[in-house]
Amino acid sequence: PLLSIRFLSGTTPSPVSSITVKTPADLQASKGDTVTLSCTFISSSTPTSKMTVDWSYRPPTGGPPQTFFHFSSRAFLPLEGQFSGRIRWRGTPARSDASISLVNATLNDNGTYTCSVRNPPDVHGSPSSHTLLTVTPKAPSIRFSDVTVLLVFILLPSTIITFFLLGRM
Secondary structure (H helix, E strand, O other), rough: OOHHHHHHOOOOOOOOOEEEOOOOEEEEEEEEOOOOEEOOOOOOOOOOOOOOEEEEEEEEOOOOOOEEEEEEEEOOOOOOOOOOOEEEOOOOOHHEEOOEEEEOOOHOOOEEEEEEEEEEEEEEEEEEEEEEEEEOOOOOOOOOOHHHHHHHHHHHHHHHHHHHHHHHO
16 A cells, blocks of 8 residues: 555646637627637647637527538638638637638628637647627618709708798788
8 A cells, every 4th residue: 555655646647738719709790791700719739730720600590510611721711602702711820819700791691600729739628619690781871862952952942931931921
């Protein structure tokens, strides 16, 4: 028994490698906007060529998440599907950034986006984080048309003058 105590006291625990990924909980956007899906990470290891980033999407109706973006030494953009041609890599792994941009947001882009970062040997911690994106229709902008100008500057004063003259009679 004394021998085993000496043996146990002579061992040191190995350092635990961990990673933490953070994204905003909610994002709001208007139809047609470019939305930055922000993703940062804290890793006990310096990012290397073995580091990978995956972004996945799950619609509000549920179902399994679908991976649409992958980074491993370079960005692998989606070639088909709803995100084809609309994703831009904005990340800088050396600065602990794994963000992407979604160009020309549509109402079909509403849903949950998950950023997952793997940076071996970091195997513990929180390797992924979720963002709920809500895209709303653009608010209608007020534009003065020729008809509006006509109504305001000609018909309105004419109507006022007509009532004034009728009142004087």
